[in-house]
Amino acid sequence: MSDQSLVLDFKQAMQELAASVNVITTQHDESRNGLTATAVCSLSMEPTSMLVCIHKDVQALSEIRASGYFCINILSSEQQAISDVFAGRSGAKGEQRFLETGSWTPSQSGTPMLDGALANVVCELQEINESGTHHICIGHVREVRLEQGSSPLIYAQQQYGTLTDLPEAEKAA
Incomplete structure (x- = not known):
């Protein structure tokens, strides 16, 4: 199998890997930023830890480094539009993404938390x-x-869904 063929097969296989949709947010000084991510998971119970995988070219990554904090906002089935904005589909960047997507409450560290997540x-x-x-x-x-x-x-x-989309027989399995 060629490297190109392997990459294409891998990409197709990863499309079958269902994942929750999350908006990762951060704030450094007065600058808020965020992104949509599905590569998010719990890591450890002691200490309670999470991991998030972020593409190296995403601007929010440098702000996460600078602030030292990030918030994983786990989206509900009614929040697809918010995912799209933070995925860059609306063209909004930085602060504009927050203005287009509802209300936000600062955490104790000042990191934006999406109300209703x-x-x-x-x-x-x-x-x-x-x-x-x-x-x-x-x-x-x-x-x-x-x-x-x-x-x-x-x-x-390559599409959004919910757990309620699963047939009853599959839910019981």
Whole structure:
């Protein structure tokens, strides 16, 4: 198998990997920034830690480094438009993304938390490791805010979905 063929097959395989949709936010001085990410997961219970994979060319990465904090805003099924804005589909950048997407509350560290997200997980940056085209940001959890009553927004096969989209038989499995 050629390298190009492997890359194409890998890309197609990753489209089958369903993931929750998150908006990662940060604030350094008076500058807020953020991005949409699906490469997010819990890392450890002790210490409570999360990891986020961010493309090396994303501007928010330098602001995460400078502030030392980031917030993982776990989106609900009603927040697809917010994901699109932070993914760059509206053309908005930096502060404009926040102005287009609803209300935000600063965390104890000042990091923006999206009001109405399923959960906001504020992390203090512990380390950044470079791997290929991305940086792996590891943070210790410093604050959590929970919201009840909705289903998470999921992304797979190049489209948004929800857990409620699964047939009942698949949910029971």
